[in-house]
Amino acid sequence: xxxxxxxxxxxIKTRGQHVxxxxxxxxxxxxxxxxQQVLGQGPQFIFQxxxxxxxxxxxxxxxxxxRQFPNYSxxxxxxxxxxxxxxxxxxxxxxxxxxxxxxxxxxxRLTVV
Amino acid sequence: KQEVTQIPAALSVPEGENLVLNCSFTDSAIYxxxxxxxxxxxxxxxxxxxxxxxxxxxxxRLNASLDKxxxxxxxxxxxxxxxxxxxYLCAFKAAGNKLTxxxxxxxxxxx
Numbered sequence: 001x002x003x004x005x006x007x008x009x010x011x012i013k014t015r016g017q018h019v020x021x022x023x024x025x026x027x028x029x030x031x032x033x034x035x036q037q038v039l040g041q042g043p044q045f046i047f048q049x050x051x052x053x054x055x056x057x058x059x060x061x062x063x064x065x066x067r068q069f070p071n072y073s074x075x076x077x078x079x080x081x082x083x084x085x086x087x088x089x090x091x092x093x094x095x096x097x098x099x100x101x102x103x104x105x106x107x108x109r110l111t112v113v
Numbered sequence: 114k115q116e117v118t119q120i121p122a123a124l125s126v127p128e129g130e131n132l133v134l135n136c137s138f139t140d141s142a143i144y145x146x147x148x149x150x151x152x153x154x155x156x157x158x159x160x161x162x163x164x165x166x167x168x169x170x171x172x173x174r175l176n177a178s179l180d181k182x183x184x185x186x187x188x189x190x191x192x193x194x195x196x197x198x199x200x201y202l203c204a205f206k207a208a209g210n211k212l213t214x215x216x217x218x219x220x221x222x223x224x
């Protein structure tokens with residue numbers, strides 16, 4: 001059974017550009033969350049989606065947006081990239097909205113130059 | 114503000130020693146607490162999940178305890194091996210549908 005898959009694994013973007021990161025949850029999982037992890041720190045919550053609706057939003061600027069599709073996969077979009085957006089972006093899926101644990105993907109390493 | 118503190122930030126032990134990793138949190142109304150392992154540049158691997166009604170969970174050489182009243186969780190790794198070298202993160206889930214993470218403990222097990 002496939003785990004949480006994220007694409008791409010790495011990418012390099014220039015300041016001011018836009019980026020789209022993709023995530024496919026474990027089959028049967030309806031909740032997808034996004035986290036940003038800066039080097040040397042713990043992950044910070046960005047968004048949670050459940051059944052295609054936004055259920056939680058972290059303290060990130062409006063340049064960050066996300067959506068969940070009918071097949072429960074998700075996209076994270078970041079506009080007007082800044083150098084400080086360079087980080088590992090992690091996607092996690094869970095079976096239910098509130099209960100149970102999370103399974104994380106391998107992440108997308110974004111470098112903004 | 115919900116916070117998680119992990120002590121120590123880094124730990125180096127010889128192979129075979131037991132590891133004790135500490136996690137303290139400020140929110141007593143948690144739904145559950147999860148311990149993760151992270152290898153350099155990689156994603157998170159779930160180790161143990163403790164529901165708020167439970168006191169501990171065990172998996173092989175790993176044991177995690179939870180004391181909600183004092184806001185503490187401890188991860189024990191018995192008979193450490195060089196392959197246990199990694200960063201260990203704890204995170205709790207409470208209202209707000211998010212995991213709140215600590216900064217992690219970086220572990221090095223020397224052969």
